[in-house]
Amino acid sequence: MSPNRALLRHPAGWIATGFGSGFAPKASGTVGSLAALLPWWFLRELPPWAYLAVCAGFFALSVWAAQWVIDQIRVDDPGLVVADEWVGLWLTLFLLPDGLHWIAIGFAVFRVFDILKPWPVSWADQKLHGGFGSMLDDALAGVxxxxxxxxLVALSSRGL
Incomplete structure (x- = not known):
């Protein structure tokens, strides 16, 4: 077992790596975001207050988990931590109307904001460190x- 895979011996390792999806050899953020769609499929059925409560709870839990991984491997904001992608994508897809095209659009829009990091996403990415910093920039990208x-949904409902 590789040293990083040994992280999966602890619950924090499972959470931070998106239940292992962060171990993808390439594009771990994209793979982690894809993995986040499975739990989202069930989360979308929750009332809005419960959906946001799950997002907030998973954010808090993931701050702890990401910090644990960072402490173990001594790398700030490691690529294998993808719990931040989970929260960011879930925030992007909040109250999304039905339709695969909306899921694809939401996924693409989140990945663009996560990669390009407009302000204040870039500020959080550069200035905040540890588990909280790892999580916050993607949560902001999700917003x-x-x-x-x-x-886009509002414009499409008006026929624009």
Whole structure:
């Protein structure tokens, strides 16, 4: 077992790596985001307050888990930590209407904001460290994603 895979011996390792999806050899953020769609499929059935409570709870739990992984491997914001992608994508897909095209649009919009990191996402990425910093930049990208997708949904409902 590789040293990083040994992280899976602890619950924090499972949480931080998106239940192992962060071990993808390439594009771990994209793979982690894809893995986040499975639990989202069930989360989307929750009332809005419960959905946001799950997002907030998973964010808090993931801050702890990401910090644990960072402490183990001594790398700040390691690529194998993808719990941040989970929260960010879930925020982007909040109150999303039905339709595979909306899921694809939401996924793409989140990945663009996560990769390009407009302000304040870039500020959080550069200035905040540890588990909280690892989580916050993607949560902010998720809020940008939600605002963008919500605007696209509103425009499409008006036939624009």
């Amino acid at each position: 940008y994603g939600w605002l963008t997708v919500s605007a």
